[in-house]
Amino acid sequence: xxxxxxxxxxxxxxxxxxxxxxxxxxxxxxxxxxxxxxxxxxxxxxxxxxxxxxxxxxxxxxxxxxxxxxxxxxxxxxxxxxxxxxxxxx
Numbered sequence: 001x002x003x004x005x006x007x008x009x010x011x012x013x014x015x016x017x018x019x020x021x022x023x024x025x026x027x028x029x030x031x032x033x034x035x036x037x038x039x040x041x042x043x044x045x046x047x048x049x050x051x052x053x054x055x056x057x058x059x060x061x062x063x064x065x066x067x068x069x070x071x072x073x074x075x076x077x078x079x080x081x082x083x084x085x086x087x088x089x090x
Contacts, residue, residue, distance in 0.1 A: 027039070028040070028041065032071035033050055033069035033070065034054070034069070035055060035057055043068060043069050044066075044068065044070055046066065046087030046088070047059065047086060048070070048085070049066045049071060049073055050069075050071065059085045060073050060087075062082065062086075063075070063076050064082055064086070065080075065086040065088050065089050076089045
């Protein structure tokens with residue numbers, strides 16, 4: 001009887017240990033227009049763009065602008081000034 005109790009206790013401890021083990025799920029992949037750290041996604045800020053799976057925003061290059069949630073830079077309209085990191089043409 002004592003041996004059976006020992007086996008049952010061992011099984012219970014093993015089950016509890018396995019249920020508390022960290023998950024090995026794949027990291028969260030953010031959609032275009034957002035960036036993230038693998039667990040959460042954040043909207044890409046104005047002045048930057050975020051292609052699919054971005055971990056950090058990329059500064060919008062000179063000659064283009066990037067409004068909030070941009071997935072790619074947009075060419076600056078003729079006659080507007082768009083320095084690097086522009087959220088809109090001026």
